[in-house]
Amino acid sequence: MSYANLTINDSNVIKRYLHRNRYRQALTGLKNYPSSFSGSILDFGGGNGELCKYIYGKFPNAKIVLYELTPSIREEAINNLKEYPQIEIVGDLKDISLPEFDIIFCMEVFEHIVEEQYSLLFDEFIKLMSGESLLIISVPVEVFLPALLKGIFRMCRRYGAYDANIRNVLKCTIGKPPQKRIRGTIENSLPYYYEHLGFDYRVFQYKLSKFFNIVRSYGGPIPFLTPSLNFEKYYICRK
CATH class of the missing domain: 3.40.50.150 (Vaccinia Virus protein VP39)
Incomplete structure (x- = not known):
């Protein structure tokens, strides 16, 4: 896309x-x-x-x-x-x-x-x-109220994904986002x-x-x- x-x-x-x-x-x-x-x-x-x-x-x-x-x-x-x-x-x-x-x-x-x-x-x-x-x-x-609103939007689109599961969304909503994020790579093989x-x-x-x-x-x-x-x-x- x-x-x-x-x-x-x-x-x-x-x-x-x-x-x-x-x-x-x-x-x-x-x-x-x-x-x-x-x-x-x-x-x-x-x-x-x-x-x-x-x-x-x-x-x-x-x-x-x-x-x-x-x-x-x-x-x-x-x-x-x-x-x-x-x-x-x-x-x-x-x-x-x-x-x-x-x-x-x-x-x-x-x-x-x-x-x-x-x-x-x-x-x-x-x-x-x-x-x-x-x-x-x-x-x-990506913390507090904005995290909740964004999380609801994402869960409506792709429920269960890393950024669209209830546990992670609630952690961000209380201001304590997950410390471990999923790293991928872009075309240049750089971490992303x-x-x-x-x-x-x-x-x-x-x-x-x-x-x-x-x-x-x-x-x-x-x-x-x-x-x-x-x-x-x-x-x-x-x-």
Whole structure:
């Protein structure tokens, strides 16, 4: 199944809305930037390129680069962005044409990354940032009330799966997600978590704060509510 069919083209209208809305919410962190902004923007782990369309719509003069490691998903991005020749698509960080970026997005990536790789990615971000650069990261909230609501949705679709069994869902609902997550591999033979369940944004936030200054954070889809009442959390960071 394609990346788009798992997200913005999902059969469930609510899931489609939430995925499209998170692109808009990611850009709210840049509300003080004028539409004439002509700096450089990297979408790190950019999937099929949908966020880049939103970025281009807001900042048509910016230099936009999408980095996607997985070949099949990168191919989706190439097809999805055929009408956006201004957007550069790369599959290797060594192929990026710019030494650093003004803004780096990393949306819904870390819940799939094994924990021992966090610091490696943080170091890559640091290499690509100047002292004035912004790093915008989003991760899902998979504990407390959001975990229950997501769990019910998943159980309706695939009851009994790792992320859709009552025991695991209830553990996440009380804020104690399973410590052992199922690891798979992606096309590059890299370790990978396919399921979101078991990811804990609180642990991630602690590790993020060791590398970056978290300037601001907010929830989604309703920014003024706490993370325990939202499905995603966004972080705006500097070096």
